[in-house]
Amino acid sequence: xxxxxxxxxxxxxxxxxxxxxxxxxxxxxxxxxxxxxxxxxxxxxxxxxxxxxxxxxxxxxxxxxxxxxxxxxxxxxxxxxxxxxxxxxxxxxxxxxxxxxxxxxxxxxxxxxxxxxxxxxxxxxxxxxxxxxxxxxxxxxxxxxxxxxxxxxxxxxxxxxxxxxxxxxxxxxxxxxxxxxxxxxxxxxxxxxxxxxxxxxxxxxxxxxxxxxxxxxxxxxxxxxxxxxxxxxxxxxxxxxxxxxxxxxxxxxxxxxxxxxxxxxxxxxxxxxxxxxxxxxxxxxx
Numbered sequence: 288x289x290x291x292x293x294x295x296x297x298x299x300x301x302x303x304x305x306x307x308x309x310x311x312x313x314x315x316x317x318x319x320x321x322x323x324x325x326x327x328x329x330x331x332x333x334x335x336x337x338x339x340x341x342x343x344x345x346x347x348x349x350x351x352x353x354x355x356x357x358x359x360x361x362x363x364x365x366x367x368x369x370x371x372x373x374x375x376x377x378x379x380x381x382x383x384x385x386x387x388x389x390x391x392x393x394x395x396x397x398x399x400x401x402x403x404x405x406x407x408x409x410x411x412x413x414x415x416x417x418x419x420x421x422x423x424x425x426x427x428x429x430x431x432x433x434x435x436x437x438x439x440x441x442x443x444x445x446x447x448x449x450x451x452x453x454x455x456x457x458x459x460x461x462x463x464x465x466x467x468x469x470x471x472x473x474x475x476x477x478x479x480x481x482x483x484x485x486x487x488x489x490x491x492x493x494x495x496x497x498x499x500x501x502x503x504x505x506x507x508x509x510x511x512x513x514x515x516x517x518x519x520x521x522x523x524x525x526x527x528x529x530x531x532x533x534x535x536x537x538x539x540x541x542x543x544x545x546x547x548x549x550x551x552x553x554x555x556x557x558x559x560x561x562x563x564x565x566x567x568x569x570x571x572x573x
Contacts, residue, residue, distance in 0.1 A: 291492045291501050293465055295505060298491055302491070316351070329349065375439075382401070383434065399434060409439065458478050503555065507559040
């Protein structure tokens, strides 16, 4: 049996965002923000919790509120779309402004933390874990406000270091990457919560419906990466940005046609390719 990986965003959300797994998310999140967490409330995605293979899955991130009122958004990204800083600020802004309702005073706005787990190198920094705030240009120790906190964790940069885990955060990162079998076995034995997460991963690996979703997601991501690279080269050759968009779209249509030929449910195709059902039906009619 092929072992699934926690880096697959469908599997990641199942492990860390499912009802009953709050202890897993709490332990992981506490290791990243380096603060104790007494209680955690996860925003439920009811569609994710259903077992019907035909159910759609929404945006594959995890939103949770801590006992001190802090809001968090955690997302696994395996494809470099060259826009992570803009993307994370957009989602941070939506979560931050959504913490109060119309007419409520601004002081009710809650501290908001976003955590981006990247399966690629993105920043020209030595550290695999970078934390960002709004600071004064010349006096870097002066922070405008603590309500904004953004984390980027580059898994490939961490794994390349081949270091022994020095803390709970690094134990979790070895589990998330799942490429170093010896390290995974070690941290699983060392940390009871990671052991629980690994048991959940093994359960999901044995679930045929979940495994099929995860495999289709992986296939889509591989094809997307390929189409991005092709489109990039074609765009460079043609010397125009439109070539990138056209290449991606054409490749996407071919993938959808092939999935339709294989009899895959349209809602599953919509989930995997992030394409509206109406658009899929148009492609089916061509």
